Amino acid sequence: MEVIVTSSPAHLAGLGADAVLEAMGRRARPTLGLATGSSPRGIYAELGRRVREGEASLARVRAFLLDEYVGLGEDHPQRYRNVIARDLLDHVDIDPGRVRGPDGLADDIEAECVAYEQAITRAGGIDLQILGIGSDGHIAFNEPGSSLASRTRIKTLTRQTRQDNARFFGDDVEAVPVHCLTQGIATIMAAGHLLLVTTGRAKAEAVHQLVEGPISAMWPATALQWHPHVTVLVDEAACARLQLAPYFVDTFEHKPDWQGF
Numbered sequence: 541m542e543v544i545v546t547s548s549p550a551h552l553a554g555l556g557a558d559a560v561l562e563a564m565g566r567r568a569r570p571t572l573g574l575a576t577g578s579s580p581r582g583i584y585a586e587l588g589r590r591v592r593e594g595e596a597s598l599a600r601v602r603a604f605l606l607d608e609y610v611g612l613g614e615d616h617p618q619r620y621r622n623v624i625a626r627d628l629l630d631h632v633d634i635d636p637g638r639v640r641g642p643d644g645l646a647d648d649i650e651a652e653c654v655a656y657e658q659a660i661t662r663a664g665g666i667d668l669q670i671l672g673i674g675s676d677g678h679i680a681f682n683e684p685g686s687s688l689a690s691r692t693r694i695k696t697l698t699r700q701t702r703q704d705n706a707r708f709f710g711d712d713v714e715a716v717p718v719h720c721l722t723q724g725i726a727t728i729m730a731a732g733h734l735l736l737v738t739t740g741r742a743k744a745e746a747v748h749q750l751v752e753g754p755i756s757a758m759w760p761a762t763a764l765q766w767h768p769h770v771t772v773l774v775d776e777a778a779c780a781r782l783q784l785a786p787y788f789v790d791t792f793e794h795k796p797d798w799q800g801f
């Protein structure tokens with residue numbers, strides 16, 4: 541696991557955009573896994589800037605979302621499909637018709653989850669998956685107790701996650717849906733490269749568990765310790781509990797130029 545302690549939001553966004561473009565450049569028809577939430581926003585803005593200024597193109601990219609709320613109407617501003625349109629798709633050259641998320645309005649939820657897994661497989665798998673992390677260590681919406689072998693399915697959100705996300709629903713925790721569809725941990729683990737991004741003191745315990753904790757369904761992100769290619773982009777505040785932080789700083793300072801992500 542490579543942990544990079546970034547020096548500013550711009551530094552984090554630049555490295556994140558570099559990692560995305562590097563992974564997307566490796567295949568003729570690359571596939572990008574998209575996360576919603578506040579953490580990846582700077583990376584999305586930087587990708588938008590590079591595409592707008594002609595420095596990069598994502599025109600060949602197909603994309604899959606990590607998760608979706610169940611039951612939010614087509615036009616609801618917090619439906620993740622709409623969030624990702626605002627945060628990324630409106631600013632880059634990805635064809636919106638080649639972006640798919642689990643459909644939280646499907647009549648047959650179980651069939652939708654199976655179809656979603658099949659669509660990812662048909663696309664040849666996900667080359668790079670962007671991830672955030674919840675304060676309780678969830679990735680996508682795999683809450684504590686999630687099977688580390690799980691695939692796309694319905695989950696019930698914890699009170700903690702609904703409280704954390706209430707800020708997007710006018711601070712009304714009751715307005716946050718109770719259910720979601722989410723890629724499972726095994727779905728996420730099948731991606732070629734995982735890019736986890738997070739900032740702020742509120743995530744410090746989750747980052748400590750992710751990097752240094754024992755692998756446990758109680759902290760679902762710890763499953764990433766088994767993945768051979770993980771990059772974690774954090775700020776200093778998110779590293780407050782990280783025993784290995786000085787080692788990671790030293791490692792990044794001495795990273796060979798040829799190495800890439």
Ligand code: GLP
Binds near residue numbers: 577
């Ligand atoms: C939500 C999303 C996760 C995301 C998490 C953290 O629960 N389903 O995919 O990682 O929030 O969000 P943020 O980046 O806003 O801290």
